[in-house]
Amino acid sequence: MSDNRLLLIIEDDTAFARTLSRSFERRNYTVLHADSLDAAENLLKQHAPRYAVVDLKLNGNASGLACVQLLRQHVPDMLIVVLTGFASIATAVEAVKLGACQYLAKPSNTDDIEAAFGHIAGVAEPELTARSTSIKTLEWERIHEVLVESDFNISEAARRLGMHRRTLARKLSKQQVR
Incomplete structure (x- = not known):
């Protein structure tokens, strides 16, 4: 099945995914939802x-x-927007390198996401924040950078960071401190 208005939402927060799905359906999108990488892979076999x-x-x-x-492997020309409550420069750069067209911090609404789909080229006037980067944020960015370098292997990332695997798993399970 190939549809110009077919949208895949990969989100583990069921309530947020449902709200986002309904909002896009009102805009005439056909919406599929996956709550994990495996679920997304199964959907990509059929859509x-x-x-x-x-x-x-x-x-x-x-x-x-x-x-x-x-997603990029299965549908090379797909427009992908990454949403996060854990925004960092490192993950934004990696997301774009891997093929996302935009990277948005939560909370983002349907208008923001739809605008991001249509905005592929760079912006000369990006929105800048005056907030300085904290040590915790820098740590979070470094952890995600090493995770990407180690192909998301937690044991390997922990070894490269010089920490125990369980310590890294605990850090990843916590929400980022801003």
Whole structure:
């Protein structure tokens, strides 16, 4: 099934996914929902969506960046927007390198996401924040950078970071401190 208005939402927060789905359905999109990388892979066997919205952090310490990679392999011209409550420069750069057309911090609404699908080229006037980067944020960015470098292998990332695997898993399960 290939449809110009077919949208895949990869989000583990069921309530948010349902709200986002309804909002896009009101805009005449056909919406598919997956709550994990495996569920997304199963949907891609039967469908070729034109659009995708991917949460950066999924249950079980799964990364949305792995989903971006998977989506790009199955549908090379898909427009992918990564949503996150854990925004960082490192993950934004990686998401775009892996094929996302935009990277948005939560909360983002349907208008923001739809605008992001239509905005592929760079912006000369990006929105800048005056907030300085905290040590916790820098740590979070470094952890995600190493996760990407180690193909999301937690044991390997922990070794490269010089910490125990369980310590890294605990850090990943916590919400980012801003």
